[in-house]
Amino acid sequence: AQKVTQAQTEISVVEKEDVTLDCVYETRDTTYYLFWYKQPPSGELVFLIRRNSFDEQNEISGRYSWNFQKSTSSFNFTITASQVVDSAVYFCALSGKSRDDKIIFGKGTRLHILP
Amino acid sequence: EAQVTQNPRYLITVTGKKLTVTCSQNMNHEYMSWYRQDPGLGLRQIYYSMNVEVTDKGDVPEGYKVSRKEKRNFPLILESPSPNQTSLYFCASSAQTSGASYEQYFGPGTRLTVT
Numbered sequence: 510a511q512k513v514t515q516a517q518t519e520i521s522v523v524e525k526e527d528v529t530l531d532c533v534y535e536t537r538d539t540t541y542y543l544f545w546y547k548q549p550p551s552g553e554l555v556f557l558i559r560r561n562s563f564d565e566q567n568e569i570s571g572r573y574s575w576n577f578q579k580s581t582s583s584f585n586f587t588i589t590a591s592q593v594v595d596s597a598v599y600f601c602a603l604s605g606k607s608r609d610d611k612i613i614f615g616k617g618t619r620l621h622i623l624p
Numbered sequence: 625e626a627q628v629t630q631n632p633r634y635l636i637t638v639t640g641k642k643l644t645v646t647c648s649q650n651m652n653h654e655y656m657s658w659y660r661q662d663p664g665l666g667l668r669q670i671y672y673s674m675n676v677e678v679t680d681k682g683d684v685p686e687g688y689k690v691s692r693k694e695k696r697n698f699p700l701i702l703e704s705p706s707p708n709q710t711s712l713y714f715c716a717s718s719a720q721t722s723g724a725s726y727e728q729y730f731g732p733g734t735r736l737t738v739t
Contacts, residue, residue, distance in 0.1 A: 515666075542724075542726075544727075546730075552712075552732065552733050553730060553733070554667075554714060554716075554730035555730075556727045556728065556729070559726065559727055561725075600666060600667060602667075604724035604725050609680065610655070610674060610680065610722055610723065610724045610725075611669055611672065611680075611682055611683065611724055612657075612669060612724040612728075613669070613683070614659075614666045614667040614668070615666055616664060616665060616666035617666050617667075
């Protein structure tokens with residue numbers, strides 16, 4: 510069975526601090542895809558990153574970075590020098606062949622960046 | 625402008641009164657999907673469609689119907705809504721037939737209340 514766990518329900522940090530959002534997944538697939546989406550207070554869902562299971566390179570995009578580790582089944586997301594605009598709910602998601610064309614989302618982590 | 629639109633954005637209805645939430649995308653995407661978002665449960669996939677006339681159940685299809693007669697439209701139908709279907713609904717689309725494995729573009733959401 511596939512599963513995505515975001516153990517941190519809610520996190521608060523002061524602006525300019527670094528923060529890491531954890532994502533742990535379970536799957537029996539050898540080929541699978543991991544995602545992060547952002548949902549700001551306005552409510553829309555915004556795609557951040559997609560990673561396939563064969564690409565374990567970490568990725569950096571500005572203040573955002575992602576650490577994919579198959580050995581620990583984790584796909585963590587770090588925001589460096591956080592800003593108030595980073596306040597949002599962040600979802601990690603997983604898809605894979607064993608679930609046909611379905612995707613499963615974690616329950617989300619609500620991030621508060623305090624000024 | 626490339627977008628996914630949903631209508632209505634807000635709807636309050638009564639138990640048993642059939643309703644349809646429309647979803648339309650102008651990106652010529654193959655894959656479309658419906659999700660519901662509930663507090664503490666994250667996003668859960670209701671139905672998805674990999675192409676015209678091809679639809680499949682997601683993880684929580686009970687009480688919902690969909691159709692895909694045209695590529696651009698993917699309406700969500702609640703034949704007999706119940707209070708447990710009160711939720712925030714999102715439609716999404718993806719350029720790839722295997723849309724769950726690729727970036728999805730989300731609509732703005734429809735907040736449904738069933739009394």
